[in-house]
Amino acid sequence: MGDPRGTGRSDGRGTSAARPKRPTMSDVAARVGVSQALVSLVFRNQPGASADTRRRVFQAAEELGYRPDTAAQLLRRTRSRQLGVLFTMRQPHDVGIVEALYPAARKHGYTLVLNAMVDTRDERQAMDELLGLRCEAIITIGTTFERHHPATGVGGPSIVEINPLTRAAGTDVVRTAERNGIRQAVDHLVAQGHRAIAHVDGGAMPAADERRRGYRAAMRRHGLADHIQVHPGDYTEESGARAARDLLARGELPTAVIAGNDRCAHGLLGTFLRAGVHVPEDVSIVGYDDSQLARLSFIDLTSVRQDAAEAAERAVRAAVERLDEGRTADRDIVLDPTLVVRGSTGPARTPSAPDGDLLR
Amino acid sequence: MGDPRGTGRSDGRGTSAARPKRPTMSDVAARVGVSQALVSLVFRNQPGASADTRRRVFQAAEELGYRPDTAAQLLRRTRSRQLGVLFTMRQPHDVGIVEALYPAARKHGYTLVLNAMVDTRDERQAMDELLGLRCEAIITIGTTFERHHPATGVGGPSIVEINPLTRAAGTDVVRTAERNGIRQAVDHLVAQGHRAIAHVDGGAMPAADERRRGYRAAMRRHGLADHIQVHPGDYTEESGARAARDLLARGELPTAVIAGNDRCAHGLLGTFLRAGVHVPEDVSIVGYDDSQLARLSFIDLTSVRQDAAEAAERAVRAAVERLDEGRTADRDIVLDPTLVVRGSTGPARTPSAPDGDLLR
DNA sequence: CTGAAAGCGCTAACAC
DNA sequence: GTGTTAGCGCTTTCAG
Secondary structure, X not given: OOOOOOOOOOOOOXXXXXXXXXXXXXXXXXHHOOOHHHHHHHHOOOOOOOHHHHHHHHHHHHHHOOOOOHHHHHHHOOOOOEEEEEEOOOOHHHHHHHHHHHHHHHHOOOEEEEEEOOOOOXXXXXXXXXXXXXXXXXXXXXXXXXXXXXXHOOOOOXXXXXXXXXXXXXXXXXXXXXXXXXXXXXXXXXXXXXXXXXXXXXXXXXXXXXXXXXXXXXHHHOXXXXXXOEEOOOOXXXXXXXXXXXXXXXXXXXXXXXXXXXXXXXXXHXXXXXXXXXXXXXXXXXXXXXXXXXXXXXXXXXXXXXXXXXXXXXXXXXXXXXXXXXXXXXXXXXXXXXXXXXXXXXXXXXXXXXXXXHOO | OOOOOOOOOOOOOOOOOOOOOOOOHHHHHHHHOOOHHHHHHHHOOOOOOOHHHHHHHHHHHHHHOOOOOHHHHHHHOOOOOEEEEEEOOOOHHHHHHHHHHHHHHHHOOOEEXXXXXXXXXXXXXXXXXXXXXOOOEEEEEOOOOOOOOHHHOOOOOEEEEEOOOOOOOOOEEEXXXXXXXXXXXXXXXXXXXXXXXXXXXXXXXXXXXXXXXXXXXXXXXXXXXXXXXXXXXXXXHHHHHHHHHHHHHOOOOOOEEEEOOHHHHHHHHHHHHHOOOOOOOOOEEEEEEOOXXXXXXXXXXXXXXXXXXXXXXXXXHHHHHHHHHOOOOOOEEEEOOEEEOOOOOOOOOOOOOOHHHHOO
């Protein structure tokens, strides 16, 4: 049963036994005494083999250490049933979506192929890898899809974008009703007596534009147009910290700040606390994403929640509709977020309290 | 040359034109008027084709939108030159390593196949996927490698473990000299006059054991055995927060705390700040990993740095040595960490100051 | 229920 | 320089 090629082959593999060839379906078939095609059938759970044969096939496979070869399957199969995922690992919310994609894909009989976008590899290259692996659809998360990618044309893969930077034609989009989320945040703050509510935005990052607009609209609707105050940011902690320092330097703090996302809120919170500004007594802070960060006991951030599991499920559904159900029209799927109220927001400082009093 | 199946086929693909077959090498060859093998040669950058032919091949490929099929390459090639990566996305330091693996692998002519371990997919299943894709080696990051995996035997893939939970025979390990790192932290604190130095450990997490031991050893070496104080933790923010609350409840704070990792340190820091305990005036805090977290301006954590890029490079090197250079003996690669001093550590409170004074 | 045969798109070894 | 040939390990179709 052992590898008969013997030792000492000068194949550059050193002195250990020559690497035994990995067993194939034919090896399993030979061992059981059936045809290779039948083994294939058994492994695919197709009808056409007796219960006893199945048992013997599995046992032989086990004994041989057989493992189906994905490359061969992929090559021969009509459909790959693979979904490519383009993501970055830097935004915590994106990580949650990636995790949620696994069960969603499996539920529909698809497999995931992950491809991280890091600085050194551009989206184009990552896409190429995914397409080379015959992915039938690509799901991008929070990235700006390069719409002029050569593969985008007719016959190319379906593209589903989760929280894209800009919407491209010919793709499905799963996004959050950002304005709705921000509106809930503003409503909540106004109900607590806040009027001077600032916003630290996300600059050119995904959804930042909508959030900024939503903030402005909500403020106006409450008659607080005069209090509109947008600070530049980019969804990072440091941008929140910078905004906090600006605010502190200016000596007049708003009573509440809505951050572009949780990381930014974290920067605001941390910087305020370091400066002796109490949250929420002096300033209320609202985040966005309801990430793990927001839930930490010592951060305890009121935040706008986007359900990662639902976004993942909807994205997979969208791909399945195109792939298996013949849909061709673009879909725009908008998910409603909900505000999760935690300890970082509270009643506004009484208007009568002099602002200067605040930096004790 | 076009798909002659025409429109209106009731193949469940809706009314759009029938999905055009993806072009193959033969299509490119036909268009140029050369053999398919020659096209293959051109794409592999092998000698044997004239400059003019190369140009025409690339042009035809471009026009056709041709893209090499990875499955077919993988199937036919002798070597896959693929490295599988098993990782979790929950530890920031691990994310840094994954990112650093891309350039390291490319440098040695290898491609990465990522596989995230999330709650719903166990390591075994993730491994199987990687092996099905013909990965020649598996690099695991911060996970406990299941040593009884059936593929582990002779002829299986090489395994390289980065910061594993426990070391398994038959694998290469890239790890940090944890004791060294902790010793540097203790030395630094002692030099600043600290004596009551506590440690919040990482429980059963990777490397936690070594760090705990290193802490005890370093304390003893400084004659501070009486001050040894280990609090249970698990590398999460909440475990740091819990330790901080315990410490506060006990009414007597050490002058410094060495956390099991940065996330834990973050929990300590945040909880202390919330409670009005100043860092580093009242308590110094040291983290571990020197993650992005540690570098944030409002966290500014003294931390033990493990170089992610070096760990990644060494891991790939280890795989390459086995795969391309015939090494068969196990390697244990130990990387020396360095302490990065930032603002979370400072001189110890003067011993004369009554402890009770501390919670102002 | 089982088997034989024909490839999927490409690479590698060889002939021209 | 270029073309020919023979598969890689599997799925799929068609005959028993």
